[in-house]
Amino acid sequence: MSTNVKTLDTQELESRVKEMYREVAEHPEREFHFETGRKLAERLGYQPSELDDIPAEAIDSFAGVGYYVDLADARTGETALDLGSGSGMDSFVAARKVGAGGRVIGIDMTDAQLEKATTLAARAGFRQVEFRKAYIEALPVEDASVDLVISNGVINLSADKAAVFNEAARVLRPGGRLAIADIVTTLQLPEGVTCDASLWAACIGGAMQRDDYRQTIENAGFTVDSVRENEQYRFVSERADNATQKYGVKSISLLALKTT
Numbered sequence: 001m002s003t004n005v006k007t008l009d010t011q012e013l014e015s016r017v018k019e020m021y022r023e024v025a026e027h028p029e030r031e032f033h034f035e036t037g038r039k040l041a042e043r044l045g046y047q048p049s050e051l052d053d054i055p056a057e058a059i060d061s062f063a064g065v066g067y068y069v070d071l072a073d074a075r076t077g078e079t080a081l082d083l084g085s086g087s088g089m090d091s092f093v094a095a096r097k098v099g100a101g102g103r104v105i106g107i108d109m110t111d112a113q114l115e116k117a118t119t120l121a122a123r124a125g126f127r128q129v130e131f132r133k134a135y136i137e138a139l140p141v142e143d144a145s146v147d148l149v150i151s152n153g154v155i156n157l158s159a160d161k162a163a164v165f166n167e168a169a170r171v172l173r174p175g176g177r178l179a180i181a182d183i184v185t186t187l188q189l190p191e192g193v194t195c196d197a198s199l200w201a202a203c204i205g206g207a208m209q210r211d212d213y214r215q216t217i218e219n220a221g222f223t224v225d226s227v228r229e230n231e232q233y234r235f236v237s238e239r240a241d242n243a244t245q246k247y248g249v250k251s252i253s254l255l256a257l258k259t260t
């Protein structure tokens, strides 16, 4: 059921992921295995009106994989938690939806992403947003204190997805929503791919088989409400594209409700 991590060096993986996303924060104009920035965001489905009044530098470093903002349906006054908030684009989009009386907490493990997001929030006056350094597998957030958990392109990077969904369920109030975009596969990936830290950091190697992914969410105490495929998402390097074709690597957006 869990992603095959038998011979994956999780410490190496963490340092590769941090290195890659430090680069995305500091040099978003460079080429990665994946696309970044406003063009990508708009192609995935973000409305220009959702992007126009948030910091452009956060959008430049956007490295998400799908649009889920409609599924999240963040409402005025709510508290949202963004798992793997990166340079902050999704946290800022959520902040506009929950308004000045709401709250958004972004969680990330990469210093450069946190520094950039925090600076941008202060500069643009997003007082309802804060970024915390932590792992998404161990959230520094109180039980049942959040209305909505969001995440874009991050959970595939975790070697312990059950812990991530258990933590999301713990911090959500009963009836709370989990709205995410992520990468899954049609076929279970072989060890040659799951143990390749650079394919993992590029959001492919850690992708879980889609039925197992759904089951892991349900096991954490959620009911899956809807799932849709994001045909607009594509990987850019040849190596990444080959794995994508062979194993049916796909981006999905998903809404689940906390039931227990």
Ligand SMILES: C[S@@+](CC[C@H](N)C(=O)[O-])C[C@H]1O[C@@H](n2cnc3c(N)ncnc32)[C@H](O)[C@@H]1O
Pocket (backbone or CB within 6 Å): 017, 018, 021, 061, 062, 063, 064, 065, 083, 084, 085, 086, 087, 088, 089, 090, 107, 108, 109, 110, 113, 134, 135, 136, 137, 151, 152, 153, 154, 157, 158, 203
């Ligand atoms: C693909 S980027 C997505 C960032 C952001 N959601 C966006 O759409 O631009 C992945 C982010 O997740 C963070 N991340 C990956 N694994 C993590 C973990 N286990 N705990 C905390 N942050 C993590 C990385 O540091 C990086 O900023």
